[in-house]
Amino acid sequence: MSESLDLYQDAIKQMAAAAHGHGQLQSASGEAKLNNPLCGDRVYMQVALAGGRIAAIAHQTKGCLLCKAAASLLGARAVGLDISAIAGTTSALEALLREQAPVPPDWPELAMFLPAHAYPSRHKCTLLPFRALQAALRQAGAAQ
Amino acid sequence: MSEASRLRAEFPLLAANPGLHYLDSAATAQIHRTALDAVAHHETHRRANVLRGSHRLAEAADQAFDSARRSVARFLNARSADEVIFTSGATAALNLVAQAFGATLQPGDRVLISLAEHHSNFVPWQMLRDRAGIALDILPVGVNGELDLAALPQLVTDRTRLIAVTQCSNVTGAWTDVAAIVAAARAVDARVLLDGAQAVQHGPQDVQALGVDFYAFSGHKAFAPNGIGVLWGRAGVLASMPPFLGGGGMIDEVTAEKSSWAEPPRRFEAGTPPIAQAVGLAAALDWMMALDWATIHAREARLCQQMIDGLQRIPGLRLLGPEASVRRAPIVSFDIAGLHPHDVCQVLDHHGLALRGGHHCAQPLLAALGVDTCSRASLALYNDEADVAACLDAVAAAVATLT
Numbered sequence: 001m002s003e004s005l006d007l008y009q010d011a012i013k014q015m016a017a018a019a020h021g022h023g024q025l026q027s028a029s030g031e032a033k034l035n036n037p038l039c040g041d042r043v044y045m046q047v048a049l050a051g052g053r054i055a056a057i058a059h060q061t062k063g064c065l066l067c068k069a070a071a072s073l074l075g076a077r078a079v080g081l082d083i084s085a086i087a088g089t090t091s092a093l094e095a096l097l098r099e100q101a102p103v104p105p106d107w108p109e110l111a112m113f114l115p116a117h118a119y120p121s122r123h124k125c126t127l128l129p130f131r132a133l134q135a136a137l138r139q140a141g142a143a144q
Numbered sequence: 145m146s147e148a149s150r151l152r153a154e155f156p157l158l159a160a161n162p163g164l165h166y167l168d169s170a171a172t173a174q175i176h177r178t179a180l181d182a183v184a185h186h187e188t189h190r191r192a193n194v195l196r197g198s199h200r201l202a203e204a205a206d207q208a209f210d211s212a213r214r215s216v217a218r219f220l221n222a223r224s225a226d227e228v229i230f231t232s233g234a235t236a237a238l239n240l241v242a243q244a245f246g247a248t249l250q251p252g253d254r255v256l257i258s259l260a261e262h263h264s265n266f267v268p269w270q271m272l273r274d275r276a277g278i279a280l281d282i283l284p285v286g287v288n289g290e291l292d293l294a295a296l297p298q299l300v301t302d303r304t305r306l307i308a309v310t311q312c313s314n315v316t317g318a319w320t321d322v323a324a325i326v327a328a329a330r331a332v333d334a335r336v337l338l339d340g341a342q343a344v345q346h347g348p349q350d351v352q353a354l355g356v357d358f359y360a361f362s363g364h365k366a367f368a369p370n371g372i373g374v375l376w377g378r379a380g381v382l383a384s385m386p387p388f389l390g391g392g393g394m395i396d397e398v399t400a401e402k403s404s405w406a407e408p409p410r411r412f413e414a415g416t417p418p419i420a421q422a423v424g425l426a427a428a429l430d431w432m433m434a435l436d437w438a439t440i441h442a443r444e445a446r447l448c449q450q451m452i453d454g455l456q457r458i459p460g461l462r463l464l465g466p467e468a469s470v471r472r473a474p475i476v477s478f479d480i481a482g483l484h485p486h487d488v489c490q491v492l493d494h495h496g497l498a499l500r501g502g503h504h505c506a507q508p509l510l511a512a513l514g515v516d517t518c519s520r521a522s523l524a525l526y527n528d529e530a531d532v533a534a535c536l537d538a539v540a541a542a543v544a545t546l547t
Contacts, residue, residue, distance in 0.1 A: 005494045008487070008545050039486045040503040040517040062516055064484035065546065125486065 007119065008065065011112040016068035021075015025058045030140025034132040036124050041067045045074075045132035049140050053082045057133070064125050066116060071129035073109055083137045090130040097123045148443065148528035155367075155526055156180060165497045165531040169365070170314050170475050170522030173345045175428070176367040182427035183369055186420045193416055195393055208423050213409070215426035219433060220359060220376050221350040227382065229375040229409040230417050234341040235264040237360035237375035240412060241308070241337055242268035244385040245358075249305055251277035256299055256307045256334075258283040258291050259512050262314050263505040265339045269308065283309070285512050288466050289316040296328045304329070308337035308358075315506050315513075315520065316465035317342075317448075317475030326355040335381060341365055345524055346444065346473055347437040348429075357381050363421060368428035372421035375412070382408035389414040440525045447523050447532050448474035454536035458543065464513050474523035477504070480539075483546050485519040491542035492519075497535055 028046035035042050041063030048056040057078045061071040070093075078086065093110055095101035096117070103111045116122045145153075152158045155174040158166060166174060186208055192201035194209045210225070217225040231237045249255075255269050259282055273280040281299045284292045291309065300307070307329045312319050322338060329336045337358035340349060344366040351359050357378045364370035377385075387394050387405055391414035396404040405411045451474075455461055460481040466472055480488060485501025492499050501519040503510050510516060521535055 005491060005545060007490060013546070038502065039484075040507075041486075042516075064486035066487075067484075119490065122486070122490070 006115045007122075009112065009115070011109075012065055012069045015072045015076075015109070015112065016065045018072050019061075019068065019075070020072045021057050021059050021078075022061070022072070023058045024060065025056055028058075028136075028140075030136040030138070032132050032135030032139060034128055034135060036063070036067075036128050038121070039064065039125065041125055041128055043067065043071060043129050043132040045071075045129065045136045047078075047133065047136045047140055049137075053080055054078050054086075054137075059129065059132070061129065063128065064122075066113070066122055067125045067128050069112065070126050074129050074133055077107070077109070078133065083134070083141065086130070086133055086137060090127070090134060093127060093130060094123075097126060146528060147439065148526060152526040152528070154178075158526060163496050165527075165534045167521040167523060167527065167531060167535060168498045168500050169345060169524035169527075170342060170520065171500050172364045172370070173367050173524055174526065175364075175369060175424075176431055178431045179368045179424040179428040183420045183424040186423040191420070194419055195410070205419060209417070209419050212422040212426035215429050216374055216376075219344075219348050219429040220374075221348070221352055222376055223352065224379060226407070226409055227376055227379050229377065229382075229412045230422050231373040231375055232371055232418060233364070233373035234339065234360045234362035235373075237362075237373050238264050238308075238337070238339060239268045240375050240388050241306075241358050241360070241377075242272045243388040244412065245306065245335070245381070246272040246276060246278075247386050248384060249276060249278050252279070252303060254279045254281055254301060254304045256281040256283060256304055258309045259285045260289055260291060260313050260316070260318075260506070260509045261308075261310055262339065262341065263507070264341075265308055265310060265337075266508065278305075279303070282508075285509065288318075288470075289313060289464060289509055289513055290318050290466050290470055291320055293321060293324050296324065300328045300332055300334070302332050304332050304334045306335045306337060308339070310339045310342070312340075312342040312346075312473045312475075313506075313509070314342050314475065315477050315504050315509055315518070317472035317477075317522075318466040319343075319471045319473065322354050322356065330355075342473060342475070346441070347435075348433055351376055363425040363428070366425065366428055367432065368425040369421045372418045372425045374425075377408070379408070382412070385412075387411050387414065391415045393417075435525070444474040444523055444525065444527075447527060447529065448472065448476060450529065450532045451476045451521055451523070451535065454532065455539065458536075458539060460543070461539070464515070464518055474527075475520065476522075477518045477520040479515050479518045480543060483543065485517045487546050488519050488539070488542045491545050492535070492538045495534070495538035495541060497538050499535070 029049040190204040192205040335357040340361040363372035489501035
């Protein structure tokens with residue numbers, strides 16, 4: 001057998017199990033449902049905005065551990081951020097997955113996804129909640 | 145050396161990767177050496193377009209292409225090689241029927257498929273329904289995903305023109321009772337299309353004995369190259385169908401005002417066909433026709449049962465598929481409570497196993513089985529006990545890693 005599989009380190013499993021933000025908002029400013037047709041991952045993301053910033057976030061995520069961990073991380077960290085901050089973090093995660101770019105200092109938790117760099121088919125799983133949040137934010141912006 | 149080991153050595157990729165346990169043949173079977181060699185030989189010595197030239201290379205290419213068609217006809221026990229249409233794959237073959245046979249249907253006509261179909265035998269019919277105003281009926285499945293043949297009398301009507309079903313489920317491995325489908329169709333003079341994608345890697349077929357009107361399969365699931373597939377159609381049915389794609393090779397005559405069509409099969413092969421791929425397919429099918437299938441089937445069934453028995457002992461694992469009494473191909477799908485198949489198959493890959501996890505392009509069937517996704521181990525003639533044992537160990541390891 002080859003070396004240990006660091007993709008499934010405890011940080012990922014614990015973040016996925018915590019399921020921060022899992023649930024539904026009573027009153028959402030925007031929402032989006034995104035699928036990953038390759039593997040069947042599904043994210044239903046809702047946001048409530050106040051003053052252009054995320055006041056509340058909720059998601060229902062059916063997916064793999066990477067997808068669940070990413071959604072849970074957003075549930076834990078997204079409140080208080082605006083659409084440009086989420087866009088910046090999404091870009092940082094993309095670069096981290098694609099080319100092992102440095103972990104942004106304000107999002108040290110993204111380091112847990114570094115091992116996924118070696119598995120391109122899993123990048124979309126990891127990014128799906130971030131893309132869903134961006135889509136929900138765009139919808140919220142369009143509705144304002 | 146065991147028979148499976150001897151066969152394994154004939155597959156270049158498996159020979160080059162001795163540590164690999166390849167259990168994803170339902171997605172793509174590995175290419176046999178003879179097929180690979182045939183492609184290389186054709187491209188090295190006979191590469192030219194077909195039906196278009198009179199130079200010696202073109203003549204040689206024509207002969208190779210015609211010979212490939214005859215090999216397919218023998219593999220399917222077709223009455224004539226003219227009933228064999230080369231396509232780019234099974235999906236293209238199924239879409240060809242939906243387009244060309246579909247063009248002969250009238251609003252109000254009905255097509256019956258089953259809930260167990262691969263998306264390639266589902267979506268084209270939904271598209272035809274939305275385009276042509278036909279009705280699409282769906283044969284339900286039982287709790288284990290097997291076709292509910294008891295529902296046939298209610299769903300087959302005098303407006304039913306076609307029943308299009310899988311010969312073998314790509315998720316559960318269950319073989320369809322084709323005779324029951326054919327009998328129901330014949331009672332109302334409907335045609336039958338069989339999606340043989342999962343069947344062909346388990347041996348030669350007999351379309352005359354099956355009694356169907358269309359049979360579709362792809363080369364990459366029959367130890368042959370990808371980019372090649374086959375639609376077999378009963379001569380009289382093919383002759384009644386208009387072309388699907390227009391272009392070179394499929395015409396009788398073209399004037400500035402109009403065109404007339406070639407006879408089948410060329411009517412349905414517009415443009416330059418996948419020539420070398422057809423030659424490779426023929427080489428694979430010729431090789432398969434010389435094998436001892438009774439022995440291979442016995443081994444596949446034994447390994448499949450070992451897989452089922454072993455997986456059943458893993459806590460939290462649910463097997464998807466038919467009861468033991470139903471004949472099945474060596475395809476074993478399973479769901480482990482709380483674990484996503486993408487993660488399971490990632491860990492299995494780490495242990496040297498290739499399995500597919502996902503919805504297997506059969507979302508309606510998985511929904512009926514109560515899951516969004518599942519993991520699937522599919523066995524072929526080159527697999528052996530070591531593959532099964534490695535899989536069982538690795539699934540147990542995946543559970544430990546992921547929980």
